[in-house]
Amino acid sequence: MAQWLRISQMLQCLPDDTINNLYPPSAFPIEVRHFLAEWIERQRWDDFALENVEQESQARALLDQTISMLQSIAQQNGNVVDRMKLMQISRNMTMFQQDSLQFTVMVREILTKERVLLGTDLRSAQIRRRRSSNTDVDHLVLKVIEVQDIRQKMHQLQEELNWERQNYERLQGPIQQNGLDHTKSEIQKLQNHIQKLEYNVKAMATKRFQLLKECVDCLDQCQTRLISRLKAWRWDQHKATIGQPFDENLNPLQTWCEQLLGVNGKLRQELMLIGEPIPELEERLGKLLQVLIESSLVVDRQPPQVIKTQSKFSTTVRYLLGEKVAPGKPVVLKAQIINELQARNLSSVPGDNVGELINNTAILEHNTSSKSTCATFRNMSIKKIKRADRKGSESVTEEKFALLFSTEINITGCDTPYRIQMISLPVVVIVHGSQDHNALATIIWDCAFSEPDRVPFMVSERVPWRMMYSTLNSKFTSEVLTHHNLDQYNQHFLAQKIFDKPDFADDFSNILVTWAQFNKEVLPGRPFTFWQWFEGVMELTKKHLREYWSEGLIFGFIGKQHLHLILKDRPNGTFLLRFSDSEIGGITIAYVSATDNGGQKIQNIQPFTKRDLEIRSLGDRIRDIDHITYLYPEFPKHEVFKKFYTEPQASPVGGYIPVSLQTKVGTEASSDTPPPLTPLPESPHSAVGFPSVSEDMDLDIDKLLESLHQ
Known part of the structure; x- marks a missing residue:
């Protein structure tokens, strides 16, 4: 699916003819690639060839699977247009049944x-830049x-x-002695030739100087x-933190640096060969050389942007002119940690040491195979950190630092050593894991809303919601x-939540959201901030719900009003999956159920957290709960979630009684669960308005707890 994710983004920029050539509508329409993306990328299509007739049965099996899956997806699709289209495609694909190998090769x-397209797309920007x-x-x-x-021609003319x-000097003697007419004539011709040569040499010298200036x-x-381009590369690297695409290949930029260094050296050589000083050009070339040498130090692999003291981390610094470093004394890079004020004054060596770094030196080493010259700090650690005085409600997790890498370097062909340095992206230093989320x-x-070429590390305190x-x-995707x-x-819904406007129905796009709303002020009625809540959902989805989310089975972020609006007219048992808005990292099931008087109500099952889903998967929990039957709008749950169900395990050996876990809801849970031998504390995740959930097990509660600890 990773390939389809990237290619689908590209397709938006391609003409229709190109897309139709890639996905022939009569044979393999784009809908097949879209709906079967994950399954297609898991199969071994590269093994097939038309001449391998022994693969026919294997190819036929793949074709049958493709048709069957299309039909299944069509039946589950709530959109009648998509459903009819997919059924038609599945019927059309039966034409390959006489030649299944043709299908697999296609x-x-x-x-x-x-x-090829992905490679072209990834390289196209590079190619254009190159x-x-x-x-x-x-x-x-x-x-x-x-x-x-011109210099060589001038040399020949001068000779x-x-x-x-x-x-001319040799012929002057005979004239004075004999006064011969023919000698005078020869001398006149020679004199004219000398004047012409002098004029040509002077003209070439003028042209040479003009060309040097143009160069x-x-x-x-x-x-x-x-x-x-180097700044743009660093900017893209900065934006990669929030999920923006980033081409980390530095080789083209290294080649560019080396070419310009070579040209600079040749031009300085040409100036020396003129034989007389040209201060203006000499100074400009010297300044360009200095800037090039100082700008070629790059933090290739950034340190973690949240660093815990006393914890090891690594980072790599690359020098793009590494092959031009003068041999002899090894080049040692030193790293030190600097604060925001020091980052704004890099012209002077930081005086006050704001932190103590362990293993903060590394040697610049050349790798002949990759043609890169890097210094890798493998086991660096921040032993202690000195904080600045904080303003108002500012916390330690809002203070930004950076690593400063510096060294003195000698370049072949240059007389003097150069002091070079580069800083990392901003980092936040913490002392405890509990500070990680806020950091x-x-x-x-900082990564999302800072501006290029800013004063370190300034960033706006408020941005439009559309940017947020x-x-x-x-970041989520x-x-x-x-x-x-x-x-x-x-x-x-996210906008309603961060702005605390649950009844606001208009467009939020241009409303400004502040840093405080993002991660300083707790959400109304909650003990956590917006970011802490959002990150909890993101982590839960990443670790336990990726496939469910990717296949569109999770509605996700939805408010209570919207929830009631879309479920109010649905049959009993209709349900949807939404992220809990009452606790961090929870997903709940909202479903339609009958009331005692024959009416309907919307129930929300107590959210399942990371720990809950580690014990029993979401798919199995959905299978367990009899109250829910159709995923909104009307997909039978056993068809939609069947692939996520865990197969029953075989009976264990040794005569033990098989054990199974099952999810029970509400009164079903309270009536079926055996009473505990000792009182258990109330779950910290329980919330008002959520039916309770229990794990039912055919053993006593002590053995259940024992098995969980194991």
């Missing part, structure tokens, strides 16, 4: 084309070659001029673009590894 080729940079650099290199060519001057201008422009909130806000929602959606985005209903 799917193989489609997946191969997708991979073409732009390569065109510029190629143009620059041609200019440098022209300068070198000829020196020779002719020598001849320096062009080098300046190329290097400015390179520095912008991560600081990082998320985009960040939440990006990237963490859960799903293509199923939060929908408009989820978005609206």
Whole structure:
């Protein structure tokens, strides 16, 4: 499904003809790829070939499975248009039953084309950038070659001029002695030739100087673009924290750096060969060289952005001009931790030591196979940290630090060593795991809403809700590894929750949400913030509910009013899955049930948490509960969730009685569960308005607890 997730995003930008060529409507429509995405990517299509007739039976089995699954999905689809379309597609695909291998080879080729497209898409931006940079650099290199060519021609002309001057001096003697007319004529011709040579040498010198100036201008422009690309790479790396796409390949930028360093060296050489100083160009080349050398240090692998003291972590720094480092003395990089104020004054070496780092040095080493030069800090640790004075209600988890990496480096062809340094992305330092959620909130806000080229580490205190929602959606889908985005209903409920406006029905897009609303102020009537609640849902989905969410079986974020609105006219037993809004990391089942007087009411089962789903999966719990029969709007639960049911285990050996867990709800739970031998504390997850849930077991409660501890 990972491949389909990426390819489906690309398809929005492709013309219809390209899509139809990729997914032939008459043979393998795009709907097949969409609805069977996960299953298709699990099969071994690459093994099939038309000439391997022995694979026919295996190919036939895959074709039959494809048709069967399409029919099953069609029957479960509540949209009549989709249902009829899928049934028609399944009927059309029976045409391959006479040649199943043709079908499997077709799917193989489609997946191969997708991979090519993905590779092309991933590389297209790189290629465009490379073409732009390569065109510029190629143009620059041609200019440098022209300068070198003029220098060589000037040298030849100068040698000829020196020779002719020598001849002129030699012929001067006979004229003075004999006064021969033919000698005078030769001397006149020689004099004219010398004047022409002198004019050509002077003209070439002027052109040479002009070309040198143009080369320096062009080098300046190329290097400015390179520095912008390096900044863009760091910016993309920063945004990757919230799930934005990031191409981490530094090789093209390294090649660009090396090319510009080579051009700079050749131009400095050409200036020296002129034989007279040209201060303006010399200073510009020296400054460009310094900027290039200092800008080529990159934090290739960032440290964790939330770091707990006394805990080990690693980070890698790469030098893009590593192959140009002068041999001899090893280059040792030193890391130190700096605060926000120090990060704003990197021109001076930080004086006050705000933290103590363990294992904070690493040697810059060259890898010949990858052609990269890196220093890897493998077992770094923050032993202690010095906090700044906090303002008002600011907490320690809002204070941002960074790692500063520095060294002194000698580059081949350069006379003086250079002091280079680079800082990491901002990090938050914590001392206890309980601070992790709030620290991560600081990082998320910083990554999502900071501006390029900001003053470290300034970020706006309020942003439009549309930006907030985009960040939440990006972070959710990237963490859960799903293509199923939060929908408009989820978005609206999240806005109602963070703004505490449950009755607001208009568009929230341009309403400003503050940092305090995100993760300082607790939600009304709750002991947690919006981010703590959202992250709990994200973690639960990531670890226990990914497939359910990806297949659209979980409604997700929905308010009570909306819940009653869509369920009020549904038959008894209709249910949907929603994330609990009363506790962190819970999912509950809301269902329609009958009242004593024959009416209907909406019931919410006590939320299942991570611990609950570790004991018994959501699919098995849904199977256990007889009160629920149809997933909203009208999907039979045993058809929709069958794939998630656990098969009964075989009877254990040794004569033991088999044990099973089962979920019971409400009065069913209280009547069937045997009384405990000792009073048990009330569940910390119980909530008013939620029917209770119990685990029913054919043993006494002591053995149940014992088995859980084991």
